[in-house]
Each structure stands twice: as C-alpha cells, then as structure tokens.
Amino acid sequence: MEEADGVRGRARRAVRAELAELALGLFVERGFDTTTVDDVARVAGLSKRSLFRYFATKEDMVLGVVDVMGEGFAEEVRARPAEETPWDCLRAVLHAWEARIRESTDQLARLRLIESTPTLRARLHQRRDESRRLIADALRERPGSGLDGFTAEFYTAAAGAALDAASSEWLRTGGATDRATLIDRAFTTLRPS
Amino acid sequence: MEEADGVRGRARRAVRAELAELALGLFVERGFDTTTVDDVARVAGLSKRSLFRYFATKEDMVLGVVDVMGEGFAEEVRARPAEETPWDCLRAVLHAWEARIRESTDQLARLRLIESTPTLRARLHQRRDESRRLIADALRERPGSGLDGFTAEFYTAAAGAALDAASSEWLRTGGATDRATLIDRAFTTLRPS
C-alpha cells in the first residue's frame, strides 16, 4: 500500500506508463469518446477491472503525468528567494517546469487530443484547480509575502492563464514555438518590466 | 425546433427554471454526487428521460444560467470604445456583467455547491473554456486592437482568473464582499493605474 519505492512500485509505474502510451495511441487513432475502456483493455490484454486499478478514470490514462504537478510546484515556489515578487516567482517556477515537461514524449499528440476533447479539457482544469490552492498557499506563506488569500489566488490563476494560452498557441503552431518563451511573453504583457 | 420566442418556448423555459430550482434544492440538501437523477425526477414528478430533455447533463441542472454567457459577453466586448485597452475593456464588461448576475436568486447556495463539487467545477471550467475563444476573438477583432491570437487569449484567460478569484473570495466571506469590487482589485493588482 505504501508508495515508497520498492521493486514493486517501480514495476507498477512502468506498467502504468506502458498502458498510458498504448491508450493514448488508441485514443488518437479512434477518438477519445468513441474508444471504450473495454477496447483499451482488450488491446492491452487485460480486464477492464485491472485497467481501472492502474487508472482511476478513463481520462487519467491520458492526463497521467500532469496530475502530480501541484505539490512539486508548490514546493518550488517556497524555495524561491523571498525578495522576488509573486509574479516573478511564478514566472520563474513555470519556466523551470516547462523545461522539464519538454522531455516527455508524445506531448504534441497528447496535447492535441486534450485540446480537442471537452471531457479531457474539463478534467485537466479540475486538476489544475486542485493544484491552484496548494500553489496559492505556498505563495502566501513565503516569508514576507504580505499576500492575502484573494490576491494569492488571483496571481496563481493568472499564471495558469499564461500556461493555458501558451499551450494553446504552441499547439496552434504545431509545436514550432517555444513554450517557455511564450510564457515569458504572457507574463510581460501584463507587467512590462 | 426554432428557438424563436413562441408561447411554447417561453413555457418551456419556465419549466426548465422551475426544475433547475428544485434540483438545486435537492443537491444542496443531499449533496450532488449522492443525489441521483432518478431522485430528482421522482421529486419533480416526471421521468428521468423527460428530465434529460430539459437538461443535457446532470451538471446542467445546476449551471444552467452560466452557460449562455459566452455570446453576450463577446458582443459587449465588441461594443466597447476602440480606444480602451484590452485589459480595461475586459474589466468594464466583467464589471457590468457582475451587476446583472447579482440579481439572480440562490447565487450563494449555487456557488457554494459548485465550489464544493469537483464535477461541477470541471463543467463550469469547460463552459468558460468554450466562451473564452469567442471572447478572445471579439477582443482581437476590435477596430485597431492590434492583438495576435495568443495575446488576446491570454488577456481573456487572465480576466477569467480575476472572475474566479473573486467568486472564490466572495464565497469565502459568505457573500459579504462585493464581487465587482473584488474584480476591480484583481485587475488593478496586475496593472496598477
């Protein structure tokens, strides 16, 4: 039951990743809504029930990676120098995050699928929502931040808006533009330095 | 089939509103997830099937009003004076919108329910997402806006962030604060005048 890293846990995560990749392929090929979980299970060679032991929901098969974001992000916010403004702090962390995300594979196909599937977009937002609280709290609890809950939440949500717009544009250009640069542009739009 | 205002259409909308109110009451009382659609149908005195002829989804019974926002909002954006900056334009329209929303009943209970139910939050974001494109387009197409798609979308998403944070804070204070004021505060936070 413990999430501590045993051989078991690692194997499990490997299987999960494999299944996610397979599912993504199917969804991209046949469409998310028109592909049933049973379809995925059949192709993957296990039962629907077992599949749901790896993923809580169908959407999770696609979102998987994104969902852990919250805690890590909040932690990095806390680690930023105290003299940094909230806005710059968020920009910096988001920037660093982007660099890491770029390494994962299939980002373009995955994002395209998410963008074109309302169900998936909804889930994604739900996830981001849960993270937002965590991040806003981290922002407020920085030494000497002097932020109230409302302002902290707004900053965080605005940063999320930057991420959103950047992802959307990145997708529109077929992955040609640099997401990190776009994010910077968004941040600067509202706070020209 | 036509949505034009006949006697029929008006009656239909009245029934819809009545059902929505009834459903909201049940959801608030028993919880959204733990209340089945059949429950609502039973109390309302019609079949589940008929209920789904008034609402496409269970969530729609709660969100109902919110979803028409998109087009109206976009229209008002187009009607703003051209010399206004995008940011001020959004602020003004959002401000006007708030005044109108305040008139609807049960806002507090409804919002509380939405806030505390992930499924509902997800749907709400989904709706907002659909509106965002419309509004961003309207913003870009204002005479002499000079905005690219990316920037327009970011502005719009950021305005959505302000609305979100304001709603959240408004709820936190039990409806004591003025949402319009909060929105102004958010807008000013990122663009002190």
Place this chain on the structure above:
DNA sequence: CCATCCTATGTCACTCAGTGACAATAGTGT
C-alpha cells in the same frame, strides 16, 4: 364536434464508466 397534427411525455432496453465482492493465481520469502 370531430379528425388531424404536433409536441411533450412515458416506457423499455441499451451502452458505457466505474465499483464492490470474491475467487483464482501468480510471486516472494522461509
């Protein structure tokens, strides 16, 4: 007043996501 539409509704059967319970079956350590 009756025949005729048209719409709202009910009924029934179905799909699909997700869950709980329990049995079967690995795999690991001793």
Place this chain on the structure above:
DNA sequence: ACACTATTGTCACTGAGTGACATAGGATGG
C-alpha cells in the same frame, strides 16, 4: 514444500445518458 501477499479475472451492480417507439393532450382546421 508452505505460507503470505499482491495482482488479476469474473460477475454483478449502480448511475448517467441515449435511441426507438408508443401514447396522451392540446391546438388547429374543417
């Protein structure tokens, strides 16, 4: 070989949502 434990499969179930079809009710034209 033996016990222990995690993983999987099976089966039956709930709950949202849909499609097909039958029917009741209310307006309209003759």
